Amino acid sequence: MFRFFIRRVALTLPTFVALMFVTFVAVRLVPGDPIEARTGERGIAPERLAMLRHELGLDRPVWQQFLDYANGIVHGDFGVSIVTKTPVLHEFATLFPATLELTLCGLIFAVVLGIPAGVIAAVKRGSFFDHSVMTVALTGYSMPIFWWGLLLIMFMSEYLGLTPVSGRMDLINYYFEPVTGFMLIDSLLSDQEGAFGSAVAHLILPSIVLGTIPLAVIARMTRSSMLEVLGEDYVRTARAKGLSPLRVVGLHALRNALIPVVTVIGLQTGTLLAGAVLTETIFAWPGVGKWLIESIARRDYPALQGGIMLISGIVILVNLIVDLTYVAINPRIRHG
Amino acid sequence: MVDPTATESGTLLPASGGDGHLLVETVPPAPSSLRAFWSAFSENRGAVLGLMVVAFIAFLALFAPFVAPHSPIEQFRQFVQQPPVWAGGTWQFPFGTDAVGRDILSRLIYGARISLGIGMSVMIVSVALGIVLGLASAFLRGAVEVVVMRVMDLVVAIPSLVLAILVVAVLGPSLVNTIVAVTVVYLPRYVRLVRAAAIAELSKEYVVAARVAGVGKLRLMFVTVLPNCLAPLIVQAALGISDAILEAAALGFLGLGAQPPIPEWGAMLADSREFIRAAPWIVTLPGLAILVTVVAINLMGDGLRDALDPKLRRS
Numbered sequence: 172m173f174r175f176f177i178r179r180v181a182l183t184l185p186t187f188v189a190l191m192f193v194t195f196v197a198v199r200l201v202p203g204d205p206i207e208a209r210t211g212e213r214g215i216a217p218e219r220l221a222m223l224r225h226e227l228g229l230d231r232p233v234w235q236q237f238l239d240y241a242n243g244i245v246h247g248d249f250g251v252s253i254v255t256k257t258p259v260l261h262e263f264a265t266l267f268p269a270t271l272e273l274t275l276c277g278l279i280f281a282v283v284l285g286i287p288a289g290v291i292a293a294v295k296r297g298s299f300f301d302h303s304v305m306t307v308a309l310t311g312y313s314m315p316i317f318w319w320g321l322l323l324i325m326f327m328s329e330y331l332g333l334t335p336v337s338g339r340m341d342l343i344n345y346y347f348e349p350v351t352g353f354m355l356i357d358s359l360l361s362d363q364e365g366a367f368g369s370a371v372a373h374l375i376l377p378s379i380v381l382g383t384i385p386l387a388v389i390a391r392m393t394r395s396s397m398l399e400v401l402g403e404d405y406v407r408t409a410r411a412k413g414l415s416p417l418r419v420v421g422l423h424a425l426r427n428a429l430i431p432v433v434t435v436i437g438l439q440t441g442t443l444l445a446g447a448v449l450t451e452t453i454f455a456w457p458g459v460g461k462w463l464i465e466s467i468a469r470r471d472y473p474a475l476q477g478g479i480m481l482i483s484g485i486v487i488l489v490n491l492i493v494d495l496t497y498v499a500i501n502p503r504i505r506h507g
Numbered sequence: 508m509v510d511p512t513a514t515e516s517g518t519l520l521p522a523s524g525g526d527g528h529l530l531v532e533t534v535p536p537a538p539s540s541l542r543a544f545w546s547a548f549s550e551n552r553g554a555v556l557g558l559m560v561v562a563f564i565a566f567l568a569l570f571a572p573f574v575a576p577h578s579p580i581e582q583f584r585q586f587v588q589q590p591p592v593w594a595g596g597t598w599q600f601p602f603g604t605d606a607v608g609r610d611i612l613s614r615l616i617y618g619a620r621i622s623l624g625i626g627m628s629v630m631i632v633s634v635a636l637g638i639v640l641g642l643a644s645a646f647l648r649g650a651v652e653v654v655v656m657r658v659m660d661l662v663v664a665i666p667s668l669v670l671a672i673l674v675v676a677v678l679g680p681s682l683v684n685t686i687v688a689v690t691v692v693y694l695p696r697y698v699r700l701v702r703a704a705a706i707a708e709l710s711k712e713y714v715v716a717a718r719v720a721g722v723g724k725l726r727l728m729f730v731t732v733l734p735n736c737l738a739p740l741i742v743q744a745a746l747g748i749s750d751a752i753l754e755a756a757a758l759g760f761l762g763l764g765a766q767p768p769i770p771e772w773g774a775m776l777a778d779s780r781e782f783i784r785a786a787p788w789i790v791t792l793p794g795l796a797i798l799v800t801v802v803a804i805n806l807m808g809d810g811l812r813d814a815l816d817p818k819l820r821r822s
Contacts, residue, residue: 189661193673200677313801315753317760318776318794325783325790445668449757453780463669464761467676479673483665490664 176495183491190483191241198476199233249477254469259477263459268352269339270458273450274443276374277381282436285386286429289393293401293428294420304390311387316446320380320453327376334376337455341369381450385439392435393428400428430497437493441486547814554810560803568619575613576601579770583608588786603788605775611788614770615796621682621771622752622800629689629751630744636690637697638740642728644698645705656702659695667692668757675763682771685764689754693747700743704736738815745808749801756797772797 215223224230228239243250249259292304328336335341339354347361355374358366400406401424409423410416448460455461459478466474549555567574576599577583583604590596591603591611602612644652662670674688708714709732717731758764759773767774775793782789 185657186661186664189657190664193661197673197677309805310798310802313749313753313798313805315756315760315773315794315797315801317757317773318790318797321776321780321783321790322794324780325787329783441664441666445666448668448672449760452761463672467672467763475673475676479665479669482669486666487664 175498179491179494179498183487186487187484188241190480190487191244192237194476194480195237195240198472201472244480249480250473252466252471252474254466254471254474259474260481262462262474263478263481265352266457266459266462268349269354269456270444270447270451270460272353272355273374273377273381273456273458274440274447276378277443277446277450278385278436278439280378280382281385281389281439285389286393286432289390289432290397290420290425290428292390292394293397294416296398301394304394308387308390311383312391314383314387316380316383317449317453319383320376320450323376323380324453335369335373339370339373339456340366341373345369377450377454377456380453381443381446384442384446385436388435388439388442389432393432396431397424397428400424403427434493434497437496438490440489440493444482444486544814548810551810551813553806554813557803557806557808557810560799561807564619564800564803565623567616568623571616571620575610575616577610577613579614579617580609580768583610588782588789590786591788591792594788602792603786605789606778606782606786609768609770611792614775615772615792618770618772618775618793618796619800621765621769622756622797623748625682625686625689625755626748626752626804628686629693629755630748632686633690633694633697633747634740634744636694637701638733640694641698641701642705642733645702645709646724646728652702655698659698662691662695667754671754671758672761672763675758680758680763680766682765682769685755685758688758689751692754693751696743696747697740700739701736704739705732708732708735742808742812742815745811746805749804749808752797752804753801 221230228236231239240250247260249263251258252262255262288304292301295301324336327333340358345358345361345363345366347357347363347366350357350360354370355367358370401420403424406419406424409419414423444460447458448463450456451458451461452464459482463475463478463482466472466478583600585608586600586604587608588606589600589604589608592598592601594603596603600610600612602610602615605611605614640655644655665673671688671692674691675684678684678687705728714727714732717727722731755764756771756773756776759771760776762774762777765771765774772793776790779790779793
């Protein structure tokens with residue numbers, strides 16, 4: 172068990188090194204000089220250019236630059252944003268709670284709807300409900316979520332006037348200093364009446380949009396996993412013993428059916444973070460996804476490089492944790 | 508040829524061996540693998556519907572210049588933001604016009620070219636690369652396998668859209684670079700699939716027999732083993748087209764894909780936000796085109812999987 176853990180953890184190290192290498196090389200391949208991007212098109216004196224290049228370490232051999240870069244990352248230094256002049260890690264850490272809050276709410280939406288829908292579809296296999304769930308899941312799975320977001324804004328916000336169009340909070344009526352970075356918690360802490368409601372209202376549409384594809388995946392996975400388990404002998408035994416159908420499905424079958432579902436949920440992190448880029452762009456949600464897209468537009472390469480490194484690092488870590496938990500709760504696959 | 512039952516009934520032999528005439532007389536005429544496939548595929552009504560829709564969209568894409576009422580980039584300046592027919596517009600522009608007076612129907616029809624073109628290009632390139640890299644790692648093992656599979660692990664570790672963004676940031680936004688970026692993102696699926704299928708085949712007796720008979724390595728890879736790995740690959744390829752279309756549309760939407768005035772569906776949505784109130788059809792129609800196309804391809808892909816790959820059949 173312990174050896175498996177060590178081996179699995181050790182296997183991710185080369186991935187991290189390769190990730191550093193890829194982001195490093197990619198950013199150096201980008202057309203345009205980082206100094207030109209800073210000074211604009213008017214140009215600068217050659218001495219000043221040399222000084223700036225020296226300051227940024229651009230006059231040193233490439234391999235040394237890479238070692239510096241890798242060394243910096245190991246010590247938590249992801250470079251400094253060209254535009255805001257603040258450390259990339261700091262910017263990322265400020266914006267990440269917004270993305271995390273959105274991602275968690277999207278995931279909760281997907282799980283809370285997806286698992287019951289999948290279970291009921293499996294139990295009532297072939298029924299109208301089953302067909303509807305599968306049709307909705309197929310549509311959700313095929314959904315261009317950026318368009319889905321625009322449709323929801325058009326209908327819910329513009330036509331019905333139910334939800335706000337963008338952002339995380341009604342900043343005209345409420346203001347408070349961030350404490351945790353999670354708007355839901357901060358608004359409660361602020362003791363301002365209505366602030367929490369505003370935070371919830373701002374979260375609804377983005378969570379639905381972000382949760383749509385995971386919802387479809389989870390519903391399909393739960394259904395097929397449940398169907399498989401319902402055919403097992405122990406379920407028949409439980410039924411034969413005369414246990415109530417609710418007990419058989421809810422207690423005996425669901426527990427085992429959920430093992431693959433939990434893995435799938437964990438593996439949705441990448442999908443969610445990729446989806447966050449689109450969702451945040453549509454809803455002007457001030458998270459890392461929107462920041463990443465903006466840093467491309469601003470040619471802020473240190474931010475782009477650090478942001479991709481950090482987001483991918485988080486995905487690798489979450490996948491690692493999912494793998495390890497999976498093995499911990501299911502000893503059958505320990506020796507793969 | 509890809510029907511697993513065909514292999515057992517011996518119909519595959521004439522195709523692969525060339526000296527199957529001896530066997531043909533002894534084996535009772537099995538239904539041709541194509542017909543067996545079609546009867547399995549057409550059982551699934553959703554799949555047939557998907558196929559019909561895909562065929563229709565492909566038709567529109569192929570014959571866009573003859574089908575489309577207008578040029579996709581011509582700006583009718585006196586007809587800016589005309590509503591579609593059902594919302595009080597005229598038949599001159601059945602689906603209305605966009606913010607600069609371009610005919611939306613024509614843009615959607617030409618957009619089918621772009622989207623299907625991207626989907627097919629990504630699929631063809633990644634299947635070809637996937638076959639080569641996957642077979643190479645299955646046959647050569649050792650360092651080749653380690654390097655290829657580690658690189659694929661890395662690609663999988665980066666969230667798809669983020670990786671595509673990185674590639675586009677390096678290469679610059681354009682239609683061709685969209686194809687490159689999306690291919691990079693989806694390549695690992697094919698490599699892993701081909702490798703796994705090939706490794707599973709390698710231990711089978713017909714491969715051993717071929718080896719003993721002195722079949723060369725390349726022939727063994729591409730002629731003996733590859734045809735038996737095709738079923739899951741075809742399924743993945745079909746589903747891969749729809750994923751590629753979605754990913755490319757997302758890049759277009761972010762302004763990192765096809766550049767104006769190319770009528771790419773995602774790019775058409777890029778600055779439609781400001782017209783949500785004034786001209787909802789500008790927002791609605793391109794997304795609907797993406798959704799319908801992707802749903803149709805996925806339906807077709809599910810049907811293909813059920814027909815070709817009974818092992819993967821969903822319950």
